[in-house]
Amino acid sequence: MTKPGTARISISLPPDLLREFDSAIKQMGLDRSKAIQQAMRNFISEYRWEHSPTAFTVGTITLIYHHDVRGLESELTDIQHQYPDLITSSTHVHLDAVHCLLVIVVKGQAKAMQSLASKLKGLRGIKQLKLTGLAGSISAPTEHIH
Numbered sequence: 001m002t003k004p005g006t007a008r009i010s011i012s013l014p015p016d017l018l019r020e021f022d023s024a025i026k027q028m029g030l031d032r033s034k035a036i037q038q039a040m041r042n043f044i045s046e047y048r049w050e051h052s053p054t055a056f057t058v059g060t061i062t063l064i065y066h067h068d069v070r071g072l073e074s075e076l077t078d079i080q081h082q083y084p085d086l087i088t089s090s091t092h093v094h095l096d097a098v099h100c101l102l103v104i105v106v107k108g109q110a111k112a113m114q115s116l117a118s119k120l121k122g123l124r125g126i127k128q129l130k131l132t133g134l135a136g137s138i139s140a141p142t143e144h145i146h
């Protein structure tokens with residue numbers, strides 16, 4: 001899509017909500033159109049993420065763990081090796097003497113991401129884990145075949 005064009009809409013909403021919205025987007029440096037577009041994309045993305053487990057999506061799994069828990073690092077690696085097509089890259093940051101941050105970038109089906117995240121979450125020594133999926137941001141690979 002090179003020139004998407006523009007559609008104009010008119011909406012009704014409570015004045016208080018509009019005031020809060022305008023105040024928030026002003027702090028973010030966004031105009032109403034840009035802010036509503038982002039909000040709509042997030043809304044759609046969230047819906048698809050929850051209702052289309054087979055949808056093609058991108059996301060990240062971010063976790064903080066204790067690196068000195070025996071066997072944990074090798075279990076983390078073993079589990080990631082079960083998802084070679086899903087994982088595109090990962091970054092490891094040594095946070096302090098005992099904590100590590102691992103960010104895994106994933107691309108594929110939502111249900112595969114959820115499966116990977118839940119396997120990692122179950123390991124002893126994981127302090128926090130967050131899966132963020134951004135459904136609808138990109139096309140599934142098969143759609144690129146003409």
Ligand code: NI
Nearest residue numbers: 067093094100
């Ligand atoms: Ni580390």
